[in-house]
Amino acid sequence: MIRPALPQQQTAFSRRFCVAPMMDWTTPHYRYLARLISRHTLLYTEMVTTGALIHGDSDRFLHHDPEEYPLALQLGGSNPGELAQCARLAEERGFDEVNLNVGCPSDRVQNNMIGACLMGHPALVAECVNEMMTATHLPVTVKHRIGINGRESWDELCEFIDTVSATGCRTFIVHARIAILEGLSPKENREIPPLKYDWVYRLKERYPHLEIIINGGIKTLDECQAHLEHTDGVMVGREAYHNPWLLADVDPQLFGAQKPIATRHDALRQMLPYIESELARGVHLGYITRHLLGLFHGCTGGRQFRRYISENAHRRGAGLEVLEQALALVPESLDSAALST
Ligand SMILES: Cc1cc2nc3c(=O)[nH]c(=O)nc-3n(C[C@H](O)[C@H](O)[C@H](O)COP(=O)(O)O)c2cc1C
Numbered sequence: 001m002i003r004p005a006l007p008q009q010q011t012a013f014s015r016r017f018c019v020a021p022m023m024d025w026t027t028p029h030y031r032y033l034a035r036l037i038s039r040h041t042l043l044y045t046e047m048v049t050t051g052a053l054i055h056g057d058s059d060r061f062l063h064h065d066p067e068e069y070p071l072a073l074q075l076g077g078s079n080p081g082e083l084a085q086c087a088r089l090a091e092e093r094g095f096d097e098v099n100l101n102v103g104c105p106s107d108r109v110q111n112n113m114i115g116a117c118l119m120g121h122p123a124l125v126a127e128c129v130n131e132m133m134t135a136t137h138l139p140v141t142v143k144h145r146i147g148i149n150g151r152e153s154w155d156e157l158c159e160f161i162d163t164v165s166a167t168g169c170r171t172f173i174v175h176a177r178i179a180i181l182e183g184l185s186p187k188e189n190r191e192i193p194p195l196k197y198d199w200v201y202r203l204k205e206r207y208p209h210l211e212i213i214i215n216g217g218i219k220t221l222d223e224c225q226a227h228l229e230h231t232d233g234v235m236v237g238r239e240a241y242h243n244p245w246l247l248a249d250v251d252p253q254l255f256g257a258q259k260p261i262a263t264r265h266d267a268l269r270q271m272l273p274y275i276e277s278e279l280a281r282g283v284h285l286g287y288i289t290r291h292l293l294g295l296f297h298g299c300t301g302g303r304q305f306r307r308y309i310s311e312n313a314h315r316r317g318a319g320l321e322v323l324e325q326a327l328a329l330v331p332e333s334l335d336s337a338a339l340s341t
Contacts, residue, residue, distance in 0.1 A: 003152040005133035005168050013070035013096055015171065015213055017224065017254050018042040019098070019247075020232040020237030021143070022071060027157040030241065030291035031068045032274050036267045038247040040255040043071050044235075047101045049075030049114060053086045062093045065274070072097035074143070076104065078113040080128045084135035091136045100125070102144035104111075105179035116179035119148045122163035130167040141171035143215070143235075146199050147178040154199070165210060173235055174200045188214075190238075198252055201230040221246070221253050228254070243297040259279065263297050265332050279319060287315040289323070302331035 019026060021035055021044035031043045048061045053075075064071060065276065073095040077083050087098045102125055104115030118125050132140045142164055146157055161172060177193040184192060195217050204212040212228045215235035224234045240246055245264055253256040261267050275288055289309045296302035308326040312318060 006135070013042055014255070015042050015211065015233040016040075016228070017250050018072075018213060018233060018235040019044060019240045020215060021045060021072075022237055022241060023047060023099070026292070027291060028068065029288045030244075030277070031125065032065055033073070033267065033271055033295070034240070034244055034247055034294060035068050036261055036270050037244060038250040040257060041247055042097075043068055045071065045073050045095075046101045047074045047076045048086075049106065049109075049112070049326070050075060050079060050082035050086050051112070053089060054064050054082055056149050059125040061094075062089065064093075064095075066094065066279070067274075069094070070096040070241065072099050072141070072195060074099045074101055076109060076114040076156055077102045078118055078124060078128060080124075080131035080300055083128045084131040087132040087136040088136065088138065092140050095138065097139045097141055098136060099141045099143055099173070100132070102142055103175050103179065104186070105148075105181055105184070106143075106186045113139065116148055117181055119144055119160060119179075120151050122160045125160070125336050126163045126167050133168060133280045138167055139171060141173060142169060143173040143175070145175050145177065145179045145271070148194060149178060149180045149182070150244050154202075157199070158206065161207060161210070164338075165207070171211040171213065171242060172203070173215055174203065174222045176200045176214060176216040191304050197227070204231050215245070221249050224254065234302060241291075242294045244294050245297065264299070264334070265327060268292065268295060268323065268327055272323065275323070284314070285318040285322060289313040292323075296330050299330060307335050 004036045019041055025042060026046050034043055053062055073090040075086050075098060090098045101115050102118045107114040129140055176195045176197050176199060179189050181194060200214045211232045213233040213235050214231045218224060218234055218236050219239045227234050248259060252259050254259060278288055279285060293306045293309060296305045305326045308329055312322045
């Protein structure tokens with residue numbers, strides 16, 4: 001049954017450039033760093049399942065720092081009532097958007113009817129989205145693939161979008177390849193099925209009233225600019241994690257705004273008070289620093305920086321001095337003249 005949705009929040013943020021949800025990667029620590037480097041990027045959490053939120057330690061799964069806003073919570077699930085409950089939690093906890101994962105191909109989640117397998121059940125996805133929209137004022141968005149094996153035609157993709165958008169959902173984040181649900185690992189499913197960007201462009205042409213965000217294999221801001229000729233936004237995953245300084249040009253190049261921070265050294269230094277408070281909460285330094293290792297990607301001294309942290313951050317009692325020592329291994333004068341790789 002389609003019930004009237006609550007009026008959705010007026011978005012005070014843009015989806016022109018987003019960092020993708022990535023399990024174990026887009027943790028609060030990574031997101032804090034990303035936010036120091038770009039004010040305008042929309043950040044996504046790792047996927048949290050409805051089961052984990054409802055029956056587990058919801059405080060832990062929803063933990064974030066207000067500095068990270070704008071921030072979207074990604075949910076995994078297919079029980080409309082549970083998704084509605086979790087969407088309400090997202091609103092109570094200050095998130096800016098709730099996103100439903102219809103793209104993850106892992107066996108573990110398929111067994112629970114979570115992720116890409118839901119592309120085979122458009123009516124169920126619509127029911128889930130409708131219940132979520134009824135439960136929250138937050139924008140409810142869907143991240144999906146262009147298909148799954150056995151359901152990979154253009155018409156089936158359009159049937160999915162038609163059915164889900166009939167709820168009033170207007171934002172679709174499209175990973176421009178199919179997922180193959182048997183026989184490929186999640187990693188292979190991010191590499192082997194060919195990217196079909198033209199399909200995402202065609203979606204925008206066919207559904208001009210919908211907001212279409214393109215995802216998959218995007219590595220540079222020049223590529224982002226090219227995609228933005230055809231779509232409303234871009235979502236970047238792996239490259240934004242391995243090379244977070246990519247975000248430094250997002251505000252000036254994609255939003256016409258000032259660069260929020262001048263150098264990588266400044267970014268790390270500005271992060272120190274946050275790290276100190278996390279250490280005081282009992283978080284181990286190594287859990288934080290593993291997400292900072294990409295900061296000097298492609299820079300002279302970058303390898304030494306990574307090695308020093310990897311060798312020292314896990315030692316007992318390791319504190320900020322490890323980062324200060326690591327930072328000293330990267331020549332500051334060379335910082336802005338980083339080599340491109
Ligand atoms: C380590 C890792 C974890 C991921 N976890 C999620 C997830 O929790 N939810 C999701 O929708 N996609 C997840 N993805 C997929 C990404 O969001 C993205 O769709 C994919 O990596 C393609 O974008 P890219 O080529 O820019 O990395 C994950 C990707 C990686 C590399």
